[in-house]
Amino acid sequence: MLKEIFSNLNRRKVKVFLIFLACSFVIWLISKLSEPYESRVTFNVNYSNLPDTLLLTKDANNTITAKLKANGFQFLYYNLNLKGITLDLSTVQENDSKYFVDALQLKKSLETQLAKSTSLIEVEHNLLYIDLYKVAAKKVPVKPRVSLQLSQNYFLEGPLQIEPDTVILKGPGVEIDGVTEISTVDLELKELSSDFSQELRLSMPEQIQNSELSHTKVRIAGKIVRFSEKVFDIPIKVVNLPEQFDIKIFPNTVAVVCKAAVDRLRDLTDKDFEVIADYENARASSHMLLKLDKKPENVYDVKLRENQVQFILEKTK
Numbered sequence: 001m002l003k004e005i006f007s008n009l010n011r012r013k014v015k016v017f018l019i020f021l022a023c024s025f026v027i028w029l030i031s032k033l034s035e036p037y038e039s040r041v042t043f044n045v046n047y048s049n050l051p052d053t054l055l056l057t058k059d060a061n062n063t064i065t066a067k068l069k070a071n072g073f074q075f076l077y078y079n080l081n082l083k084g085i086t087l088d089l090s091t092v093q094e095n096d097s098k099y100f101v102d103a104l105q106l107k108k109s110l111e112t113q114l115a116k117s118t119s120l121i122e123v124e125h126n127l128l129y130i131d132l133y134k135v136a137a138k139k140v141p142v143k144p145r146v147s148l149q150l151s152q153n154y155f156l157e158g159p160l161q162i163e164p165d166t167v168i169l170k171g172p173g174v175e176i177d178g179v180t181e182i183s184t185v186d187l188e189l190k191e192l193s194s195d196f197s198q199e200l201r202l203s204m205p206e207q208i209q210n211s212e213l214s215h216t217k218v219r220i221a222g223k224i225v226r227f228s229e230k231v232f233d234i235p236i237k238v239v240n241l242p243e244q245f246d247i248k249i250f251p252n253t254v255a256v257v258c259k260a261a262v263d264r265l266r267d268l269t270d271k272d273f274e275v276i277a278d279y280e281n282a283r284a285s286s287h288m289l290l291k292l293d294k295k296p297e298n299v300y301d302v303k304l305r306e307n308q309v310q311f312i313l314e315k316t317k
Contacts, residue, residue: 040065040066040067040124041065041066041067042063042064042065043063043064043065043066043084043085043110044062044063044084044085045061045062045063045064045084045085045086045087046062046084046085046086046087047060047062047086047087047089047130048086048087048088048089049088049089049090050089050090050132051089051090051092052137052168052170053134053135053136053137053170054089054092054099054132054133054134054135055132055133055135055170055171055212056130056131056132057131057132057133060130060131060132061128061129061130061131064085064087064106064123064124064125064128065123065124066110066123066124067123067124085109085110085113086109086113087101087106087109087128088105088109089101089130091105092130092132098129099129099130099131099132100127100128100129100130101127101128101130102126102127103123103125103126103127106123106128107123110123135170135171135172135173135211136170136171136172136173136176136177137168137169137170138168138169138176138179139166139167139168139169140166140167140169140179140180140181140182141165141166141181141182142162142164142165142166142167142181142182142183142184142202142218143181143182143183143184144160144162144183144184144187144200144218144220145183145184145185145186145187145203146160146184146186146187146188146189146220147186147187147188147189148189148192148222149188149189149190149191149192150191150192150193150224151191151192151193153226153227153228154192154193154224154225154226154227155224155225155227155259155300156222156223156224156225157223157224157225157261157298158223158298160220160221160222161219161220161221161222162218162219162220163218163219163221164215164218165218167182167202167213167214167215167218168213168214169182169208169211169212169213169214170211170212170213170214171208171210171211171212172210172211175207175208175209175210175211176208176211178207179205179208182202182203182204182205182213183202183203184200184201184202184203184218184220185200185201185202185203187200187220192224193224193226194224195221195222195223195224196221196222196224197219197220197221197222198219198220198221199217199218199219199220200217200218200219200220201216201217202215202216202217202218225261226261226262227259227260227261227262227300228259228260228261228262228265229257229258229259230257230258230260230265230268231255231256231257231258231305232255232256232258232268232270232273233253233254233255233256233270234253234254234255234256234270234273234274234275235252235253235275236249236251236252236253236254236275236276236277236290236309237274237275237276237277237293238276238277238278238279238288238311239276239277239278239279240278240279240280241279242279244315244316245313245314245315245316246313246314246315246316247279247311247312247313247314248311248312248314249277249288249309249310249311250309250310250311250312251309254275254290254304254305254306254309255304255305255306256273256275256292256302256303256304256305257301257302257303257304257305258273258295258296258299258301258302259299259300259301259302260296260298260299260300261300264296264298264299268296268299272294272295272296273292273294273295273296273302274292274293274294275290275291275292275293275304276290276291276293277289277290277291277309277311278291282311286310286311286312287308287309287310287311288308288309288311289307289308290304290306290307290308290309292304
């Protein structure tokens with residue numbers, strides 16, 4: 001019985017001791033990590049704002065080492081997390097065909113991206129040489145390869161919207177000189193009855209092996225509108241009539257069928273259309289062909305119900 005009591009007491013003492021020991025270690029660790037230290041940290045470099053006339057080589061250096069002053073917690077964070085900085089190359093310098101960023105620019109880039117509790121002491125190199133090479137650059141239009149099948153009584157209002165509609169192609173001059181456009185991948189949309197917007201990848205031409213695009217994707221969008229139909233009775237105007245002659249046409253008006261969005265149809269009047277009959281093209285059978293010489297913009301379709309008119313030519317006294 002006494003042995004069990006002493007055994008339980010000893011176990012409690014051991015547990016209490018271990019708890020105190022663990023607490024002491026945590027307090028000591030927090031104290032140590034709160035103290036400032038100086039150490040070197042290696043960062044992965046992401047390059048931005050590269051001039052259009054330059055490209056990075058595939059084996060370009062993408063790390064930089066700097067000496068920092070920070071508390072232990074901050075260094076612990078740097079060691080446990082992926083470290084990366086962005087280096088702006090818009091002001092990269094050149095000397096004897098070598099490209100570099102000086103220490104001042106490096107320090108500015110680092111200091112603006114480090115935590116407030118971290119101080120930059122020095123960078124490893126006074127100059128950071130970057131493996132770049134000169135290339136040609138040209139702006140080329142984007143050609144959408146889009147096939148649209150619209151539902152009945154719907155139409156595409158206006159052209160397809162492409163954002164961006166041009167891209168910068170950068171690479172060796174001999175490789176990009178013959179490129180006049182960049183196409184998207186194929187897209188087929190069926191039974192469309194509402195507006196659409198879709199992101200499409202750009203497709204590089206087969207001959208492009210060592211070049212790159214400013215964008216790899218574009219957004220294609222279109223406005224789909226339900227149309228209605230309205231018939232306008234338009235007077236026919238005869239042109240190129242010989243002097244000293246009068247002409248009578250049968251009939252003297254023609255029906256013009258216009259298909260457009262309902263709101264657009266409300267705004268249209270007879271004055272938005274003009275139909276002419278050209279006497280110079282008159283047929284021997286006393287018929288003249290009709291031509292729609294004026295029609296409104298932003299409509300789906302405009303057609304004449306009749307494409308010819310009869311006439312009688314009379315000489316004036």
